[in-house]
Amino acid sequence: MLILTCPYCGVQAEETELHPGGEAHLKRVGPDGSDEDFEAYLFARKNPKGVHFERWRHAYGCGKWFLAARCTASLQVFGTYKAQNPYPPAEIVDAIRAHRPDWQPDWTVQHAQAESPAE
Amino acid sequence: MPSDAPRSGRYSVFAIAREALRQHSGWKRAWASPEPRGRYKVIVIGAGGHGLATAYYLGRNFGITDVAVLEKGWLGGGNTGRNTTIIRSNYLQDPSAALYEKARSLYETLSQELNYNIMFSPRGLIMLAQTEHEVRGYRRTVHANNLQGVATEWIEPARVKELVPIINLDGPRYPVLGGLYQARGGTARHDAVAWGYARACSDMGMHIIQNCEVIGIETECGQVRAVNTSKGRIGCEKLAIVVAGHSSQLAEMAGFRLPIESVALQALVSEPIKPCMDVVVMANTVHGYMSQSDKGEMVIGGGTDGFNNFTQRGSWHHVEETVRALIETFPMISRLKMLRQWGGIVDMTGDRSPILSATPVGGIFVNCGWGTGGFKAIPGSGWAMAELIAKGTPGPLAAEFGLNRFREGRFIDESVAAGVAH
Numbered sequence: 001m002l003i004l005t006c007p008y009c010g011v012q013a014e015e016t017e018l019h020p021g022g023e024a025h026l027k028r029v030g031p032d033g034s035d036e037d038f039e040a041y042l043f044a045r046k047n048p049k050g051v052h053f054e055r056w057r058h059a060y061g062c063g064k065w066f067l068a069a070r071c072t073a074s075l076q077v078f079g080t081y082k083a084q085n086p087y088p089p090a091e092i093v094d095a096i097r098a099h100r101p102d103w104q105p106d107w108t109v110q111h112a113q114a115e116s117p118a119e
Numbered sequence: 120m121p122s123d124a125p126r127s128g129r130y131s132v133f134a135i136a137r138e139a140l141r142q143h144s145g146w147k148r149a150w151a152s153p154e155p156r157g158r159y160k161v162i163v164i165g166a167g168g169h170g171l172a173t174a175y176y177l178g179r180n181f182g183i184t185d186v187a188v189l190e191k192g193w194l195g196g197g198n199t200g201r202n203t204t205i206i207r208s209n210y211l212q213d214p215s216a217a218l219y220e221k222a223r224s225l226y227e228t229l230s231q232e233l234n235y236n237i238m239f240s241p242r243g244l245i246m247l248a249q250t251e252h253e254v255r256g257y258r259r260t261v262h263a264n265n266l267q268g269v270a271t272e273w274i275e276p277a278r279v280k281e282l283v284p285i286i287n288l289d290g291p292r293y294p295v296l297g298g299l300y301q302a303r304g305g306t307a308r309h310d311a312v313a314w315g316y317a318r319a320c321s322d323m324g325m326h327i328i329q330n331c332e333v334i335g336i337e338t339e340c341g342q343v344r345a346v347n348t349s350k351g352r353i354g355c356e357k358l359a360i361v362v363a364g365h366s367s368q369l370a371e372m373a374g375f376r377l378p379i380e381s382v383a384l385q386a387l388v389s390e391p392i393k394p395c396m397d398v399v400v401m402a403n404t405v406h407g408y409m410s411q412s413d414k415g416e417m418v419i420g421g422g423t424d425g426f427n428n429f430t431q432r433g434s435w436h437h438v439e440e441t442v443r444a445l446i447e448t449f450p451m452i453s454r455l456k457m458l459r460q461w462g463g464i465v466d467m468t469g470d471r472s473p474i475l476s477a478t479p480v481g482g483i484f485v486n487c488g489w490g491t492g493g494f495k496a497i498p499g500s501g502w503a504m505a506e507l508i509a510k511g512t513p514g515p516l517a518a519e520f521g522l523n524r525f526r527e528g529r530f531i532d533e534s535v536a537a538g539v540a541h
């Protein structure tokens with residue numbers, strides 16, 4: 001049974017309380033995007049066998065969308081975080097690194113700083 | 120093509136009699152297990168039903184036998200050996216009906232064709248309509264099927280009861296309002312399909328190499344050159360990626376992405392009981408379906424998990440939902456003990472239709488996206504895929520299933536017709 005902690009209400013929610021929402025951190029393509037960009041945004045998915053960042057909704061709880069870092073090959077959960085983060089926060093990255101030393105983020109630190117939320 | 124494969128000999132009633140007289144000492148292995156050569160004309164990755172059928176029709180229809188099928192585990196150990204073996208072709212959209220009906224009709228004579236008993240059993244299949252919406256949907260499918268030349272009919276509840284005496288029509292929550300009936304739908308023995316194709320491929324001199332995982336794909340100037348495997352580098356002119364749940368991983372090795380997500384789908388079987396149901400029944404509103412195997416087990420399947428998963432192990436609550444729903448529909452199964460439960464990793468596309476396509480890399484073709492329902496398609500898929508690989512362009516069966524349909528918005532939307540796993 002998959003258990004994720006909702007970062008909003010703090011409840012340890014089990015799977016039947018949650019609704020899965022697929023890959024996280026997809027960047028919406030604007031009107032000047034190319035056909036390729038738009039297709040990738042809509043359809044192409046990383047679908048990794050390993051570390052996956054994904055959207056979940058606390059459907060039968062507070063109702064909010066949040067994000068989770070999880071391993072699709074072992075079902076290990078590295079942590080959850082609020083959906084306002086444009087990139088996974090440092091604690092999550094550290095938690096993943098602690099278990100998967102070889103894992104590399106596919107975004108750059110500059111990105112992450114430039115777009116970090118003004119809380 | 121010179122063959123180092125020992126021929127397995129023809130199976131017949133005389134062979135059985137001959138072997139009976141000599142303590143069954145003369146049976147040969149059904150397929151050879153050679154070491155890989157350095158290079159093949161065509162490499163197929165994945166020895167599931169679709170990969171093996173692709174190889175078989177490359178040889179049968181196009182005379183291409185310089186072929187290797189590489190399998191990381193044992194052949195048929197993926198979804199092909201994990202499915203609930205339902206065969207039907209009552210799809211809504213024309214391209215799907217054409218492809219699945221081609222497959223279904225090839226299944227009719229596949230045992231003779233392969234000289235291998237795949238136990239095709241066209242026992243009939245009913246998709247129950249349990250809401251008004253489903254009644255309208257299935258009536259529409261029947262009309263579409265009649266235009267497509269696929270024999271299906273709408274049947275009323277009384278006829279459903281006649282065909283399935285153990286069914287409870289009254290609900291209470293979802294009464295049976297009728298059904299979409301395909302009399303020539305049914306089941307086949309899944310392992311035998313893989314084994315039969317494997318044997319026929321081996322007899323043509325093709326190499327089936329098990330325990331050989333592809334770990335890298337070598338390209339040069341946008342053209343495939345070779346694959347790197349746990350048994351070394353193997354060169355090829357053309358490469359077919361036919362790996363179901365691992366399609367994204369192989370595509371990544373070749374440098375492109377696919378519109379695929381991998382999720383777990385589960386099935387379970389009960390203890391064997393006396394014959395009680397000789398049709399396949401699917402109940403899509405309540406997410407469950409059931410048939411009785413030749414051994415007497417009730418074979419049960421349900422819905423997929425909603426999240427990406429590669430563990431071949433699904434969520435408990437889906438099993439619970441499925442069984443709960445089926446007990447409403449078939450009250451007599453409430454006391455049955457379940458013997459085994461398992462999962463497979465299925466490759467889901469957004470429109471719930473498969474992909475048979477060329478790719479951004481020259482010489483690489485993909486066959487994937489069969490999701491929860493590709494067992495029924497194996498012969499047709501292999502047929503269409505072989506044509507695509509041999510000619511480099513798709514024939515009529517595969518034409519609509521290219522990757523570009525996502526960019527161009529030409530979806531083959533089967534999410535209504537195939538709302539449940541099967």
Ligand SMILES: Cc1cc2nc3c(=O)[nH]c(=O)nc-3n(C[C@H](O)[C@H](O)[C@H](O)COP(=O)(O)OP(=O)(O)OC[C@H]3O[C@@H](n4cnc5c(N)ncnc54)[C@H](O)[C@@H]3O)c2cc1C
Pocket residue numbers: 164165166167168169170189190191192193194195196197198199200201202203204205206331332333334361362363364365369384385386420461462463464465487489490491492493494495496540541
């Ligand atoms: C529980 C369940 C029930 C189902 N019920 C039905 C049903 O009733 N009717 C129906 O029509 N369909 C059903 N399906 C779907 C059907 O099983 C699949 O669509 C079909 O079997 C897919 O066949 P395949 O050959 O594409 O994949 P698979 O049989 O999975 O074969 C792919 C092969 O590729 C190999 N592979 C992966 N990566 C590599 C690598 N890197 N190198 C080498 N080899 C690799 C795998 O080991 C595997 O053997 C069901 C599926 C499941 C899981």
Ligand SMILES: [Zn+2]
Pocket residue numbers: 006007008009010011058061062063064
């Ligand atoms: Zn919450």
